[in-house]
Amino acid sequence: MAHSTGKIIGQRILGAIPSVIGVIIVTFLLTRALPGDPAAFFAGPAATAEAIAEVRATLGLDKTLPEQFFLYLGDLVRGDLGTSLTTGQTVVYDLATRLPASLELTLAGLVFAIALALPLGILAATKPNSWVDHGVRLLATAGVSLPTFFTGLFLIYLLYYRMGIVPAPLGRLDILYSAPPPVTGLYVIDSLLAGDLALFWAAASQLFLPAVTLGLFALAPLARVTRASMLGMLSSDFIRTARASGLPPRQVLFGYAFRNAMLPVITTLGVVFSFLLGANILVEKVFAWPGIGSYAVEALVASDYAPIQGFILTMALLYVVLNLLIDLLYVVIDPRAGVEA
Amino acid sequence: MTLHQSASSTTATDTVTAQLLSVENLDVEFRTRSGTVKALEAVSFAINPGETVGIVGESGSGKSVTAFTLMGVLDRAGKVANGKALFQTDRVAVDLLREPESSLRQLRGKELSMIFQNPRTALNPIRKVGKQITDVLRCHTDLSGDALRDRAIEMLASVRIPDPEQRYDAYPYELSGGLCQRIMIAIALACAPKLLIADEPTTGLDVTTQATVMNLIKDLATQQQMAAILITHDLALASEYCDRIVVMHAGHVVESAPTHSLFRAPRHPYTAKLIAATPEPHKAFADLIPIAGNLPDLKATTIPPCRFSQRCDRYEPALCDQAPLTRQQPVPEHHVACWKPLE
Numbered sequence: 152m153a154h155s156t157g158k159i160i161g162q163r164i165l166g167a168i169p170s171v172i173g174v175i176i177v178t179f180l181l182t183r184a185l186p187g188d189p190a191a192f193f194a195g196p197a198a199t200a201e202a203i204a205e206v207r208a209t210l211g212l213d214k215t216l217p218e219q220f221f222l223y224l225g226d227l228v229r230g231d232l233g234t235s236l237t238t239g240q241t242v243v244y245d246l247a248t249r250l251p252a253s254l255e256l257t258l259a260g261l262v263f264a265i266a267l268a269l270p271l272g273i274l275a276a277t278k279p280n281s282w283v284d285h286g287v288r289l290l291a292t293a294g295v296s297l298p299t300f301f302t303g304l305f306l307i308y309l310l311y312y313r314m315g316i317v318p319a320p321l322g323r324l325d326i327l328y329s330a331p332p333p334v335t336g337l338y339v340i341d342s343l344l345a346g347d348l349a350l351f352w353a354a355a356s357q358l359f360l361p362a363v364t365l366g367l368f369a370l371a372p373l374a375r376v377t378r379a380s381m382l383g384m385l386s387s388d389f390i391r392t393a394r395a396s397g398l399p400p401r402q403v404l405f406g407y408a409f410r411n412a413m414l415p416v417i418t419t420l421g422v423v424f425s426f427l428l429g430a431n432i433l434v435e436k437v438f439a440w441p442g443i444g445s446y447a448v449e450a451l452v453a454s455d456y457a458p459i460q461g462f463i464l465t466m467a468l469l470y471v472v473l474n475l476l477i478d479l480l481y482v483v484i485d486p487r488a489g490v491e492a
Numbered sequence: 493m494t495l496h497q498s499a500s501s502t503t504a505t506d507t508v509t510a511q512l513l514s515v516e517n518l519d520v521e522f523r524t525r526s527g528t529v530k531a532l533e534a535v536s537f538a539i540n541p542g543e544t545v546g547i548v549g550e551s552g553s554g555k556s557v558t559a560f561t562l563m564g565v566l567d568r569a570g571k572v573a574n575g576k577a578l579f580q581t582d583r584v585a586v587d588l589l590r591e592p593e594s595s596l597r598q599l600r601g602k603e604l605s606m607i608f609q610n611p612r613t614a615l616n617p618i619r620k621v622g623k624q625i626t627d628v629l630r631c632h633t634d635l636s637g638d639a640l641r642d643r644a645i646e647m648l649a650s651v652r653i654p655d656p657e658q659r660y661d662a663y664p665y666e667l668s669g670g671l672c673q674r675i676m677i678a679i680a681l682a683c684a685p686k687l688l689i690a691d692e693p694t695t696g697l698d699v700t701t702q703a704t705v706m707n708l709i710k711d712l713a714t715q716q717q718m719a720a721i722l723i724t725h726d727l728a729l730a731s732e733y734c735d736r737i738v739v740m741h742a743g744h745v746v747e748s749a750p751t752h753s754l755f756r757a758p759r760h761p762y763t764a765k766l767i768a769a770t771p772e773p774h775k776a777f778a779d780l781i782p783i784a785g786n787l788p789d790l791k792a793t794t795i796p797p798c799r800f801s802q803r804c805d806r807y808e809p810a811l812c813d814q815a816p817l818t819r820q821q822p823v824p825e826h827h828v829a830c831w832k833p834l835e
Contacts, residue, residue, distance in 0.1 A: 386567070387613065388608060388610060388613040388614040389613065389614055389615055389616045389617065391560075391565045391608065391614070392606075392608060392614045392615065392616075392676070392679070393616070393627075394563075394564070394565045394600070395563045395564075395565050395600055395601065395605070395606045395608075396600060396601035396605070396627070396628045396631075396679060396680075397596075397597045397598065397599065397600035397601035397602060397628070397631060397632065398601070398627060398628065398631055399597070399631060402627070402631075406627075407616055407619070410618060410619075411616070411617065411618060484618065485618050486618055486663045486665075487617065487618070487663070487665050
């Protein structure tokens with residue numbers, strides 16, 4: 152069994168390679184299709200036609216599209232994504248500092264959402280049409296129908312301005328602290344790895360509100376799918392067999408029903424995660440979170456094409472990796488996954 | 493046989509101790525959006541230790557609901573409105589309908605077990621079949637570790653699954669329907685129960701597999717001195733494997749008798765028609781007489797006391813509309829719920 156599982160996992164990883172190639176081609180074409188002439192932009196408003204042509208030659212934009220593509224590939228292989236005009240740093244550097252911030256926020260939001268949505272969904276499914284069920288439905292509807300910037304501002308007003316129990320919404324760390332030595336890039340984890348509890352607490356308290364804001368939004372689809380999936384499983388034949396065999400309720404609920412109900416939940420989790428990565432731009436703006444979303448928006452406003460290209464490529468690769476992870480999780484949970492291959 | 497046994501028992505207490513399970517006046521209702529369905533009404537029957545009893549009837553007659561009620565796995569909408577189901581454990585008689593859930597759980601899978609129709613969906617699709625057997629063993633026995641695994645493999649061998657050690661690690665989707673049903677049997681019999689309820693155990697299996705599965709159940713029942721309830725719509729199957737047969741129609745027990753007595757002289761018109769509608773090798777298709785009409789609407793506010801009266805050609809208005817419909821015993825061991833039974 153273990154051997155074939157390994158084989159299926161290998162197949163899935165190989166299967167992701169065409170997606171990566173596709174992503175690279177689309178990113179390249181997409182940035183070439185952006186309106187505006189980068190050469191004219193780089194040369195500045197006072198440049199002559201010769202100067203623009205010169206810049207175009209140095210940027211390699213006078214070459215044919217295939218030639219440009221291979222140059223772009225060469226840059227990619229060398230890990231060169233160009234330089235941002237707005238920050239003056241290389242795009243790789245900018246992404247490397249900002250992507251972990253976005254990932255930390257998204258993951259924390261997702262953990263919050265999962266920690267709340269799964270128990271609520273299970274509870275709602277075990278007592279359908281009870282007050283618990285209606286309460287969960289209300290919470291989920293509220294979470295998804297209120298815009299994130301509103302939830303964010305409301306939480307800041309309530310918990311920071313009114314009650315003062317969370318720090319000011321000014322980025323990842325209070326200015327009194329300096330960032331922990333980067334290992335994963337996630338401050339909460341790196342501070343723990345460095346054994347600095349005060350720093351951990353500072354990072355965690357900054358993270359709390361934006362993560363909750365994001366998590367409330369992700370709560371609804373997860374709770375709904377968990378409930379529906381659990382309801383379906385609990386009325387299935389094999390649950391009746393388990394109950395007729397006298398298995399303890401806990402084992403029936405978690406060992407039998409929930410494990411089977413996980414499959415659609417994981418699919419939804421992947422969709423929600425991808426969605427959050429894109430949707431957290433608003434939350435990043437509200438909480439001055441130095442993430443990849445606000446970086447991309449700023450670059451777009453400034454017609455700074457290298458960061459945009461780098462952003463699209465990074466996000467697309469993240470989606471590919473994410474889908475791969477979900478596929479692998481499927482294989483681990485469901486022995487039937489990948490059998491058709 | 494059982495006939496002799498019960499006939500000789502003169503006092504009420506003797507009868508009680510002799511019976512493994514006695515169901516008395518069981519009423520079950522389902523609450524649905526369009527009204528309450530009176531699925532079972534005054535269902536009574538008894539099972540003696542070691543005997544095989546068939547519950548037969550057409551679809552919707554309440555056979556499975558009876559079984560689910562006894563096992564405590566009725567759908568959420570179903571409610572037991574009345575009745576008793578006394579199950580004789582080693583020391584005391586337990587009412588399966590009243591006892592607290594936690595102590596009933598100790599009985600289920602251990603003292604009384606059930607196998608279901610559609611073995612493919614009745615097994616957990618993402619758990620190894622061996623593990624599904626050890627799950628039951630772990631919760632009802634003191635076995636642990638390798639002993640659990642060994643016992644599960646032993647069970648797989650006892651239901652005649654080839655290569656039991658390899659099959660231990662198989663998932664249900666890797667096995668045929670017949671093998672899945674044997675796994676179900678292995679799960680149900682893992683703790684050597686006193687009573688096995690088999691709900692249409694051969695539905696969805698081809699004819700040769702049907703015979704193998706039925707013979708397996710019969711053999712194991714004899715070996716372990718286990719009583720069995722065989723729920724089926726197949727009268728021929730029931731006559732082949734059962735000592736006694738309980739005939740159900742629209743949530744009523746209409747007749748119950750030893751198999752030979754039932755077939756030789758059915759008393760209830762429904763039973764007689766059921767037998768006439770059963771295919772046999774010497775009968776041509778044209779010889780089979782279908783039973784006219786359908787089951788009455790069990791959601792109706794007034795259901796006739798005899799739920800077969802609308803379909804019965806012996807129906808007599810004044811006589812058959814008397815309520816309540818009581819059971820008569822024209823000969824010992826032969827009960828019939830009819831105002832105008834066949835002679």
